[in-house]
Amino acid sequence: QKEVEQDPGPLSVPEGAIVSLNCTYSNSAFQYFMWYRQYSRKGPELLMYTYSSGNKEDGRFTAQVDKSSKYISLFIRDSQPSDSATYLCAMRQDTGRRALTFGSGTRLQVQP
Amino acid sequence: EAQVTQNPRYLITVTGKKLTVTCSQNMNHEYMSWYRQDPGLGLRQIYYSMNVEVTDKGDVPEGYKVSRKEKRNFPLILESPSPNQTSLYFCASSPRHPGEQYFGPGTRLTVT
Numbered sequence: 001q002k003e004v005e006q007d008p009g010p011l012s013v014p015e016g017a018i019v020s021l022n023c024t025y026s027n028s029a030f031q032y033f034m035w036y037r038q039y040s041r042k043g044p045e046l047l048m049y050t051y052s053s054g055n056k057e058d059g060r061f062t063a064q065v066d067k068s069s070k071y072i073s074l075f076i077r078d079s080q081p082s083d084s085a086t087y088l089c090a091m092r093q094d095t096g097r098r099a100l101t102f103g104s105g106t107r108l109q110v111q112p
Numbered sequence: 113e114a115q116v117t118q119n120p121r122y123l124i125t126v127t128g129k130k131l132t133v134t135c136s137q138n139m140n141h142e143y144m145s146w147y148r149q150d151p152g153l154g155l156r157q158i159y160y161s162m163n164v165e166v167t168d169k170g171d172v173p174e175g176y177k178v179s180r181k182e183k184r185n186f187p188l189i190l191e192s193p194s195p196n197q198t199s200l201y202f203c204a205s206s207p208r209h210p211g212e213q214y215f216g217p218g219t220r221l222t223v224t
Contacts, residue, residue: 008152034212043202043215088154099170100213104154
């Protein structure tokens with residue numbers, strides 16, 4: 001079993017929809033949680049960075065962390081065709097091995 | 113412009129022919145790392161470096177070498193490439209270990 005699980009999609013939604021992307025994980029030591037966006041033929045770029053549990057909002061993006069359920073989410077409001085990309089979750093511990101562990105990514109398609 | 117650059121972007125080579133993929137960052141970051149990205153497996157860390165002359169193995173280091181003689185450069189060396197090293201490679205840098213990572217554009221390597 002992978003340490004971080006992410007549905008590969010593709011997830012296809014109409015423009016303007018609210019999108020929910022999720023990851024589950026098994027390592028209770030993870031404390032830092034990140035979401036990266038990767039356009040085709042590009043490197044990943046950091047979207048959201050959160051510590052421990054709770055919510056963080058940045059424009060149309062909201063990241064949620066539920067450590068009790070080992071579940072993190074990224075919500076995109078008013079989705080746009082330009083949001084079409086692969087979304088990767090990543091997480092790491094605070095102590096010990098602090099390398100990032102990535103999910104395999106969810107491909108999102110926003111239809112105009 | 114703050115960026116991570118990689119060269120070459122595309123490379124086709126034959127089994128056993130030594131190659132080097134260069135990586136350079138202009139952000140004065142201490143932490144740099146190399147990843148490979150394969151379908152269904154996500155990003156897996158190959159090697160990382162916390163500073164000049166300090167390198168360590170990631171999750172999949174077999175068949176790879178790295179060096180960090182200068183802060184800005186972190187080349188990836190394949191001494192004797194094999195077909196199972198066909199992959200998309202990303203270099204990344206971070207101001208903190210490992211913190212938010214800034215990724216390069218990727219190098220698509222094919223080994224025949």
